[in-house]
């Protein structure tokens with residue numbers, strides 16, 4: 001059934017990114033290598049989860065790699081690594097600069113020095129940029145000569161609002177070229193799913209109706225659509241069904257959804273993961289903001305300041321891993337969709 005599992009992996013960058021030609025062209029024209037000697041513009045990509053933001057950035061930068069020698073690019077996802085030096089370490093490592101720098105204890109200035117020393121263009125992708133511990137990093141990188149900064153996050157207004165007291169960062173973001181992706185339409189999503197069927201599965205064993213059904217229930221989110229397809233394909237592969245039908249998709253839909261959550265949780269950085277685990281431990285009644293903060297202080301080394309913890313909790317909420325409720329003075333948090341939350345719902 002599965003002929004090429006790569007096509008079903010969430011991080012797979014397809015050879016053809018369908019239905020995003022406008023955004024691809026826009027991005028290529030902004031990072032026009034001909035302009036590099038003069039200046040480099042920065043880019044902000046926005047759009048809902050599963051609209052292809054991360055894929056768009058990686059797709060274009062990888063393509064450019066083939067035709068340009070004098071540039072390097074690096075990527076960091078701030079849900080996994082949100083400290084200033086941690087983020088710098090990741091992007092520089094991808095750029096093959098500063099591999100000799102030890103992560104622990106190296107000041108940010110040393111990373112900046114390496115960037116300045118490099119003779120060529122560096123493109124840095126800061127994904128889920130709204131969870132950076134120190135958003136000033138955005139302004140610092142955006143201002144560097146020879147650096148093109150690409151920030152990615154879901155919602156432009158929320159992002160700007162979260163930077164209320166960071167005028168310098170906001171002004172750099174306002175100056176950046178904006179690329180906004182919308183949710184995929186039903187027919188666009190059908191094409192994306194069908195492409196994965198053709199490239200990763202024995203297409204003769206996949207019902208057309210099943211593809212349409214997946215495109216329908218994934219509601220514009222390609223990540224969800226591919227997760228349904230992956231689970232359903234595995235179901236057939238295991239011998240639990242002959243062909244991939246609408247019924248198979250129905251049977252595996254909840255599992256696929258749970259699997260997406262687990263993946264998100266697995267990639268959380270240490271502090272966000274600690275917070276998530278503490279909220280989860282609160283069970284169906286959740287945990288108060290005060291208690292959560294106290295427990296967090298005890299459970300990690302070098303706990304972050306309250307303001308940063310707040311940003312982390314906001315990001316966990318945005319990704320629908322937790323929810324807050326109660327009044328502002330007595331906010332409580334609980335998990336959404338976790339096993340504990342589901343058990344509570346069913347009783």
Ligand SMILES: Nc1ncnc2c1ncn2[C@@H]1O[C@H](COP(=O)(O)OP(=O)(O)OP(=O)(O)O)[C@@H](O)[C@H]1O
Pocket residue numbers: 009010011012013014016017018019020047048049050051052053054055056154192222223226
């Ligand atoms: N136009 C497309 N053609 C083919 N595959 C796509 C396309 N857009 C997205 N995908 C696939 O859908 C999945 C989700 O895309 P991606 O991770 O880029 O979304 P995102 O907007 O970054 O979402 P999130 O905000 O949740 O990180 C990936 O597996 C990607 O390969």
Ligand SMILES: [Mg+2]
Pocket residue numbers: 053054055127
């Ligand atoms: Mg992404």
